[in-house]
Amino acid sequence: MEKDAGDHDYEADGFGVGYKSESSIDTPHQPNILLVVRDYPNGTVFDIKTNKYVGPKAGKPAQLKLLDRYLASEQRFLLGKFLFPDKLKDLQGREVVIAGFDYRPYTVIKHNTKANARDLAVSGNSDIKNVYIDGTETRIVLSFCEKFNCTVQIDTSDADDWGNIYPNMSGDGALGMVINHKADICIGAMYSWFEDYTYLDLSMYLVRSGITCLVPAPSRLASWYLPLEPFQEALWAAVLVCLWIEAVGLVLALKSEQELYAAPRDRDSWWICTKVGLSTTFKLFISQSGSSKANSLTVRVLLFACFLNDLIITSIYSGGLASILTIPSLDEAADTVQRLHSHRLQWAANSEAWVSAIRESDEPLVQDLLYNFHIYGDDRLLQLAQEQRVRIGFTVERLPFGHFAIGNYLVPQAIDQLVIMQDDLYFQYTVAFVPRLWPLLQQFNTLIYSWHSSGFDKYWEYRVIADNLNLKIQQQVEETMSKSKEDIGPVMLGMSNFAGFILVWILGCVMAMFAFLVELLFTKSINI
Template identity: 30%
Template structure:
C-alpha cells in the first residue's frame, strides 16, 4: 500500500519528505520494499511497487526500468541483492538515465542490523552510481524521537577515497526537519576532484597514438579521440588511466556478457570509457552506452586491379555475344537460301562461309537466282569483314581488361573474399536485411595481421 489515509511512522514521514524534496521531477518512482510503505505521492508522480523475489529480481527491476520508473526507494533486509541486480539491469535495459537516484531505507524491526547499508558502499556495483542515499538509524538520544543519518559515498576524488562514507545530514523525527539542510545528492559530476577514469584504447592512427616519444609529445599520447578524452577530463577534473588490450583490438562481446578487446573491457567494467574509432554498433549498444558521434568516417575497400583478358578470346572481342549469335543465324539462313536457289546441298556451307569472308564463287554457270543471292551475301560479308577487322585491330592495339570492382554487387558477383584485422569491420552491416550486404559480410576473413 503506497497511498494510505495517513502517515504515522517516522521512517514514512522521512520518505515522504525525501520524495517531495528530491524526486518531484521524476517521471516514475519504483518502490522495492519487502513490507508496506505508507507514503503520499505528488499528483504528477506515478509509481510502481516491486515485492522483491530473489530468483527474479533482475527481471522485476528491468520491467520497471523499461517503463521509465528509474528512480528507486529500496527497503530490504539484503540491499546488496538489489545493487547486484541493478547493475545487471544497467547492461540489459534500453532505457538508461545517468542521473538515477537510489534511496535505501532501513527495515523497521528489532533484529535489523543497519550496518548492512553502510557495508554496501564497498561494493563494486555501488561505485558506478553517483546518486545513492542511505538512511541509517542513528544512536537515539531520546525515547520519544528517532534520528536518521543521511549517508552517501564520496564517489569523487582519489581511488582510495571513493568508497568511504560521506555523512551529509541528520533528520530529527520530533523536529521534522534536517539539522543542516544539506543537499543530499551532492555529486553533480561537474568536478570529479581528480577521480581516475579508466580508458581502454589501442594505437590506431589518426584517432589514437600511444607510447609516443616524450621528446615529441610530453604526455606520450595524441590523436583525435585522445584529445577528446583529455579535454573532457580537463572540464570535469578527472585523471586518465589507460587500460591496454592491444591484442584483441576492438574485440567482441559474448552471450554471457563477457568480452575481449575494447568493447569487452567496457562491458566487464575493466574500463569506464572505450575509444579508438568506435562506430554506433547496435549489438554493442544493447549492453553499453554510446556518446554522441564526434566525427563521420567511411571505409574504403581496396580491390584487385582488373586483369588483362587472356589471349585466346581476343578474336571474339570485336563483336558482342549477341552479334555472334546473329552471325551464326545469318550463316544458316544464307545457306538455306542458297540451297533453295541451286536445289542441291553441294558445297552450300563452304560457299556461304566463303562469301561471308568476301570470297566469290568459282562456278560460272550459276543461274540468276544463285547470282542474286551471291551478290547480297558478298555485300553482307564485306560489311561484316570490315567491322570485324576494325574491332580486331582495336583489340590488339588497346588491351582489354576484365570488369572492375566498383560496387558491393560487383564484390558479391565475383565471390571475392575480403580481409580486415578484426571482425569489427562487419559490425555495422552484419544485421542488414539486404541479401547483397548479408552475402558480402559473410565473406570476411579476419586476421590479426593483414
C-alpha cells in the same frame, strides 16, 4: 540509509540488510550517495554525509564527508546546505579511463610525442607512460573531460581487440575491461551489439560506419572467345543470316546459269552448284578470290553485291578487333554484394567483430557470404596482401564523410591490385559502451547531441585523417572506385591476346585434315 555513529554493525529493521562500519562503505562509482548517521548516545543529532566522488583517485573520492547535521530536538539543519548537490558539473580532475587500442581514425595512440593522457598499461617509471591520444571518437571524450573538468586516461593492457562479454559477467578485450571495472568507457568503432548491451549501457550513436571490402581488381579479358568480342550476339546472328542468304542466292543463280547457258550434257548438278555457292560465299567473307567463271550478268551482279557486303562487315569487324586488342577490356569485379556472392570470392578480416552484427541473420545471401568469410591474424593478412596476384577481399570501414578505416596490412602495393566495393555489406552505428548506471552517461549523450548539431563530426573526421593517417593511401583507395571504368590506355600485346586466333587456326587445320581424309576415302571407294 541510516546507521549509528559508532563503528558497530547495524541492521535496518524490517529489511534484513546488514550495514557495516562507516569506514567500510565503498561508493566509488555513484555520486548521489546520502548517508544518515544517528548520534548513538541521545539519538537527537543526525549527521548527513555523502561521498566525495569528485577529484582524482589519490584524493580518495569514495570517502564520506559531512554534508549537514540535523538537530531533531530543534527540528532544523545546522548548516542549511542543499542535501543533493550536483557533483557532475565539476569533476575536479576525476579520472575517466578509456579502454581502447590504436584503431585509426576512431582511436589514435602515439608514444614518444607530446602527451595528453596517461597509459595505465605502462608502469609509472616508464618513459612511455604518457601518450598522445586522438581520433574521431576519442575527441568526444577529450571534449567531455574538458567541459566537466575530468582527467582522461587510457588503459591498453587488455584492449588488443574489441572483445566479448560472457554470461558469467566476465569478458575479454576492450569490452571485457569495462565489465571488469578496469575502464569507464569503451570506444573505437564499437557497434551497437545486442549481446553486449544486455550487460552494459551504451551511448547514443557516434558515427555511421559501413562495412565494405577491397576486392581484387578486374582482370583483362584475353581468352579463346576474343575473336567473337567485336560483335554482340545479335550482330553475329545477323551476319550468319546474311551469309546464309548469300549462299542460297549464289546456289540458285549458279543453277539458273547452268540451265540458260550450258548444254544439257555439260550442266552441273545441284550438289556441285551447292558446293561452289558455299565455297564462294565463305571466300568472299574472308576476302579471298574464287576460281569459278561467271557467264551470266545475274551471277556477276550478285557476286559484286556479296563482295561489297562482306567487305563492309569485315572492315567493321577488323576495326572492332583492333580496338579490343590495343585498348583492353576488363572482366567483371566483385564490387557489389550480389557480385561478391555470385563470384564466391573469399574475404577476410582480423576479428569476429567485423561480422558479429550479421552472424545471426537468416537471409540466405548473408549466410552464403559468411560461409566465404575467414579470420586471419595481421601477419597472415599481410602475406595475402603481398602476393603477386591478390585473390581475396579485405574488409575496411567506410566512414560517413568519404574516408576509410584501413588495416595496416593493406600496403600500397596491395591496394594497386584492389578496388573498393560500390556498396556496403552492411552498416551499423558506432556507440560508446559504459558500465551499467554510469552516472556520466546523460551528460555524455547531451554532448554528443551538441557535437552532431554543430557539424564537428565532419570537421573532426577530416582533421583526424589529415593528422594521423596516410593521405596517399586514402586517395589511392578512393581512386579504385573508377579503376574498372577508366581508360588505362594501350598495352603491350602478349601471347594470351592471340590464344583465340590460335584455337581458330587449330580448329581449321583439324577440319581441313578431316575433310581431306573423307575425300581421300571417298575417291578410293569410287575407284574400287
